[in-house]
Amino acid sequence: MSRLQKIRAEFQPQRPDILSDMNQIVFSREAKTSCLADEKEIAALFPKTFGRVIVSGGVGSREEAAPLKVGVVFSGGQASGGHNVISGLFDGLKKRSSESTLIGFLGGPSGIIDGKSIEITSEMLSMYRNQGGFDLIGSGRTKIETDEQFAASLETVQKLQLNGLVIIGGDDSNTNAALLAEYFLDKSCNCSVIGVPKTIDGDLQNEYIPISFGFDTAAKTYSEMIGNIERDALSAKKYYHFVKLMGRSASHITLECALATHSTFRLNALAAKGGDLSPESIQNDLSEEAAHCFASLPKEIQEQLLIDRDPHGNVRVSLIETEKLLIAKVKEELKNRSFQGTFSAISHFFGYEGRAGFPSNFDTHYCYAHGHVAAALVEDQKTGYMTCVGNLHRPVSEWTIKGLPITMLMNMEIRKGSSKPVIQKALVDLEGKAFKFFHESRISWGKEDHYRYPGPLQFFGETEMIDCIPLTLQFRT
């Protein structure tokens, strides 16, 4: 093991004061909720869980604890901090009752369907605390959607006699958590289903959820690399570097990295139209402008846009070489303008490098808190709720905790040709302070080579939490 693996394994994350004594957390009821749109359809799809109240954690006296048995699963792509959600959940449960047990489902949601699980012990966890990756129990992209899959999941949960099931995932996985919560209640199963907001893309955020975990580490890892390349480019004065980042069309990662490094070109992911895309459907389905744009693309890129989707019907944006497309387009434009100088370009794609590294100090504390909140919500028999940790611009001790009914974040959207309840994805707000600041600065940053070099993620040397949270989040506080 590396030195950092050892040091981080022994690190004790900070905890919000409210979570310092698990025996004193009580949830108070706040306003009743609805959903973002399409209330009638969504209420009809979630007859047992729709319209519940937001709950807010406070100090009070809690009843004596009975031992709980809780399952946990990773769903979808890696995001740094996942192991800390598990260790926070484990510690939170054990602090209430040392006889509580935590069951990990292996390889993602298929582990629930197939009943593949292990009991997570203190010894097993010890080498995964504050480490990156999801490898303690693995992850997967199987979506629980057929009747058989729902029934199999119920059977697993009943066989294991679980009091709760914690699903760590992105927007689609949390939608799935809400569907599972509704299904369990409908089948008179008392197992609570709790979601934890995970995704490096940052598109699972709203007025209650400041940011999904993993975003901070990914953005800081990419920013380190971008800053290094900027410094290299400024020294060599030889190449133009085109960088594509993971993070999908929401572009939060791109904006965060642009603010962190003052890089002045921004790659807007080519947002292909959702639904069924085939070469034949292009002419009919796309607007005239979009069809024109599509036709102007090199053959190679057209094909990349049409290749197979992931199980959620999403284009695999990371496989589209937009960075090379942009270089080709710039070359074409320079030729059209009879440019006489030299234009040498190098392309980079940063994606997998940022999903599984050691979680940043922010993600370390943030995920550990989410795990504790999940434990408290399960014990309170909340179901169809997502964990929420707020007040992030203040020191960790002052962070607040809530539980949000997942249905409140939903609207109806067309997915794979039919109308489905989904959690609305948050795109970058072009009217927001963060983007406006970038927009106002980028010309002068570019002209003056006014770069900023964040350097590698540091785990030592104290800083205020306000300096640790993502820059885009600092603009929102």
Next chain:
Amino acid sequence: MSRLQKIRAEFQPQRPDILSDMNQIVFSREAKTSCLADEKEIAALFPKTFGRVIVSGGVGSREEAAPLKVGVVFSGGQASGGHNVISGLFDGLKKRSSESTLIGFLGGPSGIIDGKSIEITSEMLSMYRNQGGFDLIGSGRTKIETDEQFAASLETVQKLQLNGLVIIGGDDSNTNAALLAEYFLDKSCNCSVIGVPKTIDGDLQNEYIPISFGFDTAAKTYSEMIGNIERDALSAKKYYHFVKLMGRSASHITLECALATHSTFRLNALAAKGGDLSPESIQNDLSEEAAHCFASLPKEIQEQLLIDRDPHGNVRVSLIETEKLLIAKVKEELKNRSFQGTFSAISHFFGYEGRAGFPSNFDTHYCYAHGHVAAALVEDQKTGYMTCVGNLHRPVSEWTIKGLPITMLMNMEIRKGSSKPVIQKALVDLEGKAFKFFHESRISWGKEDHYRYPGPLQFFGETEMIDCIPLTLQFRT
């Protein structure tokens, strides 16, 4: 500026005890030197500088200092720590005489030829201390080789009345430093020429030069990324990742990263035959085996092997997509073996990300020491010498300093069709302890997914220097 930029700018590098008082350094003469091979030719090419003695720094009483005027230049690709060589040189000169001045040549060796320079001041330096990049004065790949270029360089040095010229560069640039030293003496110019060993490739090393600067930072930066990808791969169990690294055919970087991350595939750079490669010459020039190998390559890779060379006649290895070649070859082999499983592969190339980042603690101290040694050698009127800092496995305070006659590292080699004196490149020693350990371990590392995750470079939190130096160097001590 980022937080790390500010904190690092204020950092004071550690210094070997021998450099703590510049007024007490005296160099003692050690053995006379020869060269690695071809003594007769090299002695004839360097009549004034061949066969000088190694000098070793010790404590003594030094004469009163006269103010010096010294020039400094970066030659070739970036390597982290370059700015610290300059700040070490600056501080070393000023400590002897506050009236000494340091002149930076702009944009590499062409700055010497064209007489483009600036005086480096304490204020200018303040924001570059312990930072990455070469952007204070820039770098370039122009090689001083024609009679006119030598004469122009002499004119510049005489016009500026320089007492010394410090050339920070790799093997070819240090060969150039030796040629310039000889030329200046031949023209009765007293300007000392001193080389500093720089290259991330690590191929400028031998029994006296433990390692070139920049190697450590580059290897640690790449290792961070590789470790992150390993953890991602282990969690996702979906892709095989093929990583190509900068570092040329010497492969020191690859071995260092393999040891740091326990990655088990090793990309041997395709070492194309030196000299003039054209499609026509292939059949005649290559051995039967090499020609067969060349013929088996995809057309695309054949072309990449034949594209233009850098000014030193080197194949631009980083432009050859060996990582994609390997993926294609593995697919072919699996097909031949009627493999029934799935094989999805992703390729990565890490190069520019590691050349200009914040120097590691090791490179920070190491470069600062080299700068001081350069100042002391110039004052001692040594010329055609390279700076040398040793005893690196011990605490910084115990590091030793030497000056090495550059000619001692030379032999004759064919370059661009004619016999030239060059510094011999050090390739990975396949009989050395480091490679043998890797070789003995890689099968079990691969079978057991026994990865190691180094994580991002840390600047805080004390460690022994023995834990900071490159792993391959630890094997040699």
